[in-house]
Amino acid sequence: MIEFRSVRKEYPNGTVAVHELSLSVRTGTITVLVGPSGCGKTTLMRMVNRMIEPSSGTVLVGGTDVRERDPAELRRGIGYVIQQAGLFPHRTVLDNIATVPRLNGHSKQEVRRRAGELLELVGLQPELGARYPAQLSGGQQQRVGVARALAADPPVLLMDEPFSAVDPVVREGLQDELLRLQAELDKTVLFVTHDIDEAIKLGEKVAVLRQGGHLAQYAEPDDLLAEPADDFVTEFVGRDRGYRRLSFVDSDSLQPQPVDTVELGSRVDRQQRWRLALDEAGRPRGWLPPETDVDGPLDEDRLVAGGSLHTKGSPLRGALDAALSAPTGLGVVVDDDGGYVGVVTAEHVLGLIERHRRPEGLP
Numbered sequence: 001m002i003e004f005r006s007v008r009k010e011y012p013n014g015t016v017a018v019h020e021l022s023l024s025v026r027t028g029t030i031t032v033l034v035g036p037s038g039c040g041k042t043t044l045m046r047m048v049n050r051m052i053e054p055s056s057g058t059v060l061v062g063g064t065d066v067r068e069r070d071p072a073e074l075r076r077g078i079g080y081v082i083q084q085a086g087l088f089p090h091r092t093v094l095d096n097i098a099t100v101p102r103l104n105g106h107s108k109q110e111v112r113r114r115a116g117e118l119l120e121l122v123g124l125q126p127e128l129g130a131r132y133p134a135q136l137s138g139g140q141q142q143r144v145g146v147a148r149a150l151a152a153d154p155p156v157l158l159m160d161e162p163f164s165a166v167d168p169v170v171r172e173g174l175q176d177e178l179l180r181l182q183a184e185l186d187k188t189v190l191f192v193t194h195d196i197d198e199a200i201k202l203g204e205k206v207a208v209l210r211q212g213g214h215l216a217q218y219a220e221p222d223d224l225l226a227e228p229a230d231d232f233v234t235e236f237v238g239r240d241r242g243y244r245r246l247s248f249v250d251s252d253s254l255q256p257q258p259v260d261t262v263e264l265g266s267r268v269d270r271q272q273r274w275r276l277a278l279d280e281a282g283r284p285r286g287w288l289p290p291e292t293d294v295d296g297p298l299d300e301d302r303l304v305a306g307g308s309l310h311t312k313g314s315p316l317r318g319a320l321d322a323a324l325s326a327p328t329g330l331g332v333v334v335d336d337d338g339g340y341v342g343v344v345t346a347e348h349v350l351g352l353i354e355r356h357r358r359p360e361g362l363p
């Protein structure tokens, strides 16, 4: 869908921002360009919608050389989201979203209806449509930026550090939202970030660039962590890459074991072992320590907070974390509705990891 063929960009002052780079981005996937500041990510991205022209080489979108396309017409098929959302400050949220469809000649009524749908799609309440950008939080503004880029339903979306101006918690929410949207919309997304964790979370493929616009590695996130191509990539992906790789190992073979449970609100006797307390819906609420005297029905004050919960079937990293963070060393596994399934030990999880890691033929 997007292809860079031997693309090079040298600015008039002699800076080589992109050095003879070839890369193809698969249709319907999120591809991330990641690298340190100044390595040419933005330059590369802007060549797709002709905001920057290459010094040599070719950029193709949908099989056509972008130089053969009229820039304005080309950009109508390419949504563009930037840091700080870049919204028009004197237009309401709805009018911001409606800008491109209006330019494309749709009726005012139709465009407003569509803008309302898009607000909902990006997780914003309809009331926010009447506000001005300054009356929204940073995260809400970013969502509006995404809605605006999606308004003309472009097959391609360029996102240049769209989430870097918001705090880490909001940022994670926006990333999850993008993944959810992408599962629904199947756009071809080219996403720029300098944050390797963001790249690994979002990208089906990740292109690591280094200074001078060189492509250091282009791989799926799991491969990037498992086999960094050189010292630069190793350094860039960071020290705990082995641990982070667990995000890609599924936990289907994990076999949770039963543990003693007690129900909140019920009468419990004194015992010498830890028990897991569940609410009436069967969801874990914490651990009841050994030798606890409970007078009357069991309430939450008696419990020690549990560790993180591992949802059955999600990556093994969560199972290990659940075991390591639990006061009992037993990681609690829940189903999709949060209901208790069983417990796992770190040892059990590590055993599975070991099996996954070991190359064929080794004892």
Ligand SMILES: Nc1ncnc2c1ncn2[C@@H]1O[C@H](COP(=O)(O)OP(=O)(O)OP(=O)(O)O)[C@@H](O)[C@H]1O
Residues within 6 Å of the ligand: 011, 012, 013, 015, 016, 017, 035, 036, 037, 038, 039, 040, 041, 042, 043, 044, 194
């Ligand atoms: N208009 C310009 N004229 C001259 N040099 C430029 C111009 N735009 C960018 N550069 C230089 O080109 C190189 C690549 O810049 P670019 O913005 O593409 O990098 P980046 O990886 O997106 O960086 P950042 O993460 O800091 O945004 C940098 O050295 C930058 O200073």
